[in-house]
Amino acid sequence: MKNQRLQRVLVTSASSLLAVFVALCICAVILLITGKDPIQAYSTLFGAAGDIKVLQGTLNRATPLMISAAAVAIGFKMNLFNIGVEGQMRVALLATAVAGAAIDLPAPLHILFCLVVAMATGAIWAAFAGWLKVKRGVNEVISTIMLNFVALSLVAWAFKSFFTADTAPGVLLVKTKELPPSAWFPDIVERRLNGMFFIAILVLVLFYVLVWKTKFGFQLRASGANPGAARVTGVNPKRMVMISMLMSGALAGLVGMRALLGDVHAYQNNLAEQQGFNGIAVSLLGRNHPLGIFISALLFGYLGEASGRLQLEDIPKEITTIMTGIIVLAVVIINEAVKRWDDKRIQHKAALALATRVVAE
Amino acid sequence: MRKKSKIIASSLIALSLFAAACGSDDKASDGSIAGVAFDTGGRGDGTFNDSAATGGEQAASELGVEIKELEATVDEDRKANLELLVTGGAKVIVGVGFMFTDPMTEVATANPEVAFGIVDGFINGACGDPITLTNVACLLFAAGQGSFLVGAAAALKSESGHIGFIGGQEISLIQEFEAGYTAGAKYVNADIIVDVKYLGPAGDNSAWGNVAGAKEIAAGWYAAGADIIYTAAGGSGAGTIEAAIEADKWAIGVDSDQYLTAGTPEAQAHILTSMIKRVNVSVFETIKAASDGTPFTGVKMFDLSNDGVGYSTSGGYLDDIVAELDAIKAKIVAGEITVPAMP
Numbered sequence: 001m002k003n004q005r006l007q008r009v010l011v012t013s014a015s016s017l018l019a020v021f022v023a024l025c026i027c028a029v030i031l032l033i034t035g036k037d038p039i040q041a042y043s044t045l046f047g048a049a050g051d052i053k054v055l056q057g058t059l060n061r062a063t064p065l066m067i068s069a070a071a072v073a074i075g076f077k078m079n080l081f082n083i084g085v086e087g088q089m090r091v092a093l094l095a096t097a098v099a100g101a102a103i104d105l106p107a108p109l110h111i112l113f114c115l116v117v118a119m120a121t122g123a124i125w126a127a128f129a130g131w132l133k134v135k136r137g138v139n140e141v142i143s144t145i146m147l148n149f150v151a152l153s154l155v156a157w158a159f160k161s162f163f164t165a166d167t168a169p170g171v172l173l174v175k176t177k178e179l180p181p182s183a184w185f186p187d188i189v190e191r192r193l194n195g196m197f198f199i200a201i202l203v204l205v206l207f208y209v210l211v212w213k214t215k216f217g218f219q220l221r222a223s224g225a226n227p228g229a230a231r232v233t234g235v236n237p238k239r240m241v242m243i244s245m246l247m248s249g250a251l252a253g254l255v256g257m258r259a260l261l262g263d264v265h266a267y268q269n270n271l272a273e274q275q276g277f278n279g280i281a282v283s284l285l286g287r288n289h290p291l292g293i294f295i296s297a298l299l300f301g302y303l304g305e306a307s308g309r310l311q312l313e314d315i316p317k318e319i320t321t322i323m324t325g326i327i328v329l330a331v332v333i334i335n336e337a338v339k340r341w342d343d344k345r346i347q348h349k350a351a352l353a354l355a356t357r358v359v360a361e
Numbered sequence: 362m363r364k365k366s367k368i369i370a371s372s373l374i375a376l377s378l379f380a381a382a383c384g385s386d387d388k389a390s391d392g393s394i395a396g397v398a399f400d401t402g403g404r405g406d407g408t409f410n411d412s413a414a415t416g417g418e419q420a421a422s423e424l425g426v427e428i429k430e431l432e433a434t435v436d437e438d439r440k441a442n443l444e445l446l447v448t449g450g451a452k453v454i455v456g457v458g459f460m461f462t463d464p465m466t467e468v469a470t471a472n473p474e475v476a477f478g479i480v481d482g483f484i485n486g487a488c489g490d491p492i493t494l495t496n497v498a499c500l501l502f503a504a505g506q507g508s509f510l511v512g513a514a515a516a517l518k519s520e521s522g523h524i525g526f527i528g529g530q531e532i533s534l535i536q537e538f539e540a541g542y543t544a545g546a547k548y549v550n551a552d553i554i555v556d557v558k559y560l561g562p563a564g565d566n567s568a569w570g571n572v573a574g575a576k577e578i579a580a581g582w583y584a585a586g587a588d589i590i591y592t593a594a595g596g597s598g599a600g601t602i603e604a605a606i607e608a609d610k611w612a613i614g615v616d617s618d619q620y621l622t623a624g625t626p627e628a629q630a631h632i633l634t635s636m637i638k639r640v641n642v643s644v645f646e647t648i649k650a651a652s653d654g655t656p657f658t659g660v661k662m663f664d665l666s667n668d669g670v671g672y673s674t675s676g677g678y679l680d681d682i683v684a685e686l687d688a689i690k691a692k693i694v695a696g697e698i699t700v701p702a703m704p
Contacts, residue, residue, distance in 0.1 A: 053444075061437055156562030160531070170483040170501075170660075172459040172534050191467065259436060269532070269564035270401075270460065274435055304435060308445045311431050321434065 122253020
C-alpha cells in the first residue's frame with residue numbers, strides 16, 4: 001500500500017518534470033524559428049539563479065501565487081472551477097485597505113484584523129457564486145467570470161467615488177488612505193521578501209491537513225470524485241459546494257495581502273492584478289497538491305523574475321509567457337497520458353496477482 | 362563637456378565621493394547606456410508607448426547611446442526592471458507611465474548616481490516641495506492644451522454641431538483630455554453637443570486596447586449625427602478610425618500623428634488631425650540632457666509654448682483653419698485662455 005503510494009508520487013512528479021522538459025524543448029524550437037539562440041536564452045534564464053536577489057524575488061513573487069493556487073485547488077478538489085479568485089481578491093483588497101486604515105490597533109492585532117477582513121470579504125464575494133450554484137443551478141464558471149467584471153467595475157467606482165485619499169497637487173497616482181505602520185506586514189529581507197511568504201506556507205500546510213487528514217476533507221474529495229456515491233453516504237452536496245466556495249473565496253481574499261500589507265500599504269488601481277488568474281495555472285501545474293503548488297509557484301515566480309534578463313538579451317518577454325502556457329498545456333496532456341498508462345499498469349498488475357493466486361489455489 | 366569627462370576619468374575616487382553630484386558622467390556619443398522601462402501593455406499601441414520608444418531610438422541614432430528596453434508584465438516587474446537597468450549600467454532611465462511613481466522613488470533613492478525621468482508621473486519628493494530627490498525629473502504634458510486645440514478644430518469643422526469624445530480608463534489623466542477638448546469645442550461654438558464615454562473604469566487595462574468597444578460607441582454616435590470623434594484610449598482608437606471609414610465621418614487621433622501611423626489611404630482620408638503629445642521629445646531630451654552631463658531634475662512641463670503638445674496637419678484637412686487655431690494657441694500660451702483640468 002505504502003509502496004504503491006510512493007510509486008504514484010514518483011509517477012506524478014516524473015510526469016510533471018517531463019512536461020517542463022517538453023515545454024523547454026518546444027520553446028527552444030520557437031526561439032530558433034524567431035532567430036534567437038536557445039542556448040544563450042536558457043543560460044541567461046537559469047544563470048539568473050546564482051543571484052541572491054533573484055532568489056528573494058522568486059519567493060516574493062511565489063507568495064501570492066501559492067495562496068491563489070490553493071484557493072483554486074480547494075474548489076478543484078470537489079470539481080468546482082472558481083475562476084473568480086481575481087475578483088474576490090480585488091474586492092478584499094479595497095475592503096481591507098479601507099477598514100485597515102480606519103482603525104487603530106497594536107501591530108500584531110492590526111495585521112490579524114486586516115487578514116480577517118480580507119478573508120471575510122473574499123468569502124462573501126465568492127458566496128454569491130456559491131449561492132447561485134446551489135439555489136439556481138448556475139454554473140460557477142460563468143458566474144465567477146461575470147462576477148470578476150462586476151468586482152472590477154464596482155471596486156473601481158467605489159475607490160474613485162469614496163475612498164481616494166487627497167494627494168499632493170499634480171500627483172496622478174491616486175491611492176486610498178495609507179495604512180498605519182502597525183498594519184504593515186514585516187519583511188524578511190527588507191523590500192525584497194515579505195513575511196507573507198510564511199502565511200502562504202501556512203496556507204498550504206493547512207490546506208494539506210484539511211483536505212487529506214480530516215473527515216471534511218474526505219467528504220470534499222469524495223464529492224468531487226463521485227458525487228452520487230458521496231450523497232449515498234450522507235454528504236450534502238449543496239452544503240459542500242457552499243463551504244468550499246466560501247473557503248476558496250477566503251483564501252482568494254488573502255492573495256493580494258502581500259501587495260497591500262507588505263508593499264504598497266494602500267489600495268491603488270491595478271494593485272496585484274492578474275495574481276488571481278495566475279493561480280489557476282499554478283494550481284494546474286501543481287496538480288492541486290500543496291507540494292506541487294509550492295514547487296510550481298516557485299517555478300512561475302522564477303520565470304517572472306528572470307524574464308527581465310531575457311529582455312535585456314533581446315529575447316522578447318513573451319517567451320516566458322509562452323513557456324508558462326506550454327508548460328501548463330504539456331502538464332495537462334502528459335498527465336492524462338501517464339494516468340492512462342498508470343491505470344493500465346495497475347490493472348495489469350492486479351490481474352496478474354489475481355491470476356497467480358487462482359493458479360496457486 | 363569633454364573637459365569634464367577628463368576630470369572625471371582622472372579622479373575616480375573623487376567621483377565616488379561626489380557620485381550624487383555627477384548624475385551622468387558619460388561621454389556623449391560613445392555607447393553609454395540609457396534605459397527605457399515600459400509599463401504593462403507597453404510597446405505596440407501605435408501611440409503613447411511607441412512614441413516613447415521612438416524617442417529612445419532617436420537618442421540611439423543621434424547621441425550614440427545604447428538603449429535598453431524593458432517591459433513589465435506584472436506589478437513586481439516595475440521595480441525589478443528599473444533595478445535591472447541600473448545594474449545593466451544605465452546612466453539615465455526613463456519610466457513610461459505614472460505607475461512607475463513608487464518603484465522609481467524607491468530605486469532612485471537607492472541609486473543617486475543614476476538620472477531618472479518619469480513620463481506622466483509626478484513624484485512628490487522630486488517635483489513637489491520639499492525636494493528630497495534630485496535625480497528624478499517628472500515629464501509632464503499639458504494634454505488639456507493640445508486637446509483644447511483639436512476640440513476647437515472639431516467645432517470649426519463639424520457640420521452637424523455634434524461631436525464626441527471616447528476615453529480609455531476614467532482616470533484624471535484622461536479626463537484632462539476630455540476637459541480640454543470640450544472646452545475648446547465650446548470656445549468656438551457654445552451650443553455644440555459633445556458626447557462623452559469611457560471604455561472602462563480605473564484599473565481596467567483592457568480599455569487601452571478595446572478596438573471593438575471603441576468602434577461600437579463611435580458607430581452609434583456617427584449614426585446619431587455626430588461627425589467628429591476624438592479618442593484618447595491608446596490602441597482602442599483604431600476602432601474609432603474603422604467606424605469613421607465605414608460612416609465616412611472624421612476621427613481625431615491622439616499622442617502620435619495617427620495619419621502617419623494609420624497606414625491605409627482609407628484611414629488617412631478620415632483622420633482629421635491628431636492631438637500630439639510628444640512623448641518621444643520628452644524621452645529624447647531626458648536622455649540627451651543626462652548624456653550632456655546636466656540631467657533634468659524636477660518638473661519638466663511639455664506644453665504648447667515649447668511644442669511638447671500640439672496638433673497635426675497631415676493630410677491638409679485643417680489648412681483653412683490653421684490661422685484660427687494658431688490664434689487660439691497664442692492666447693493659451695499668453696495665458697488669456699485657461700484650459701480646465703477636469704470636466
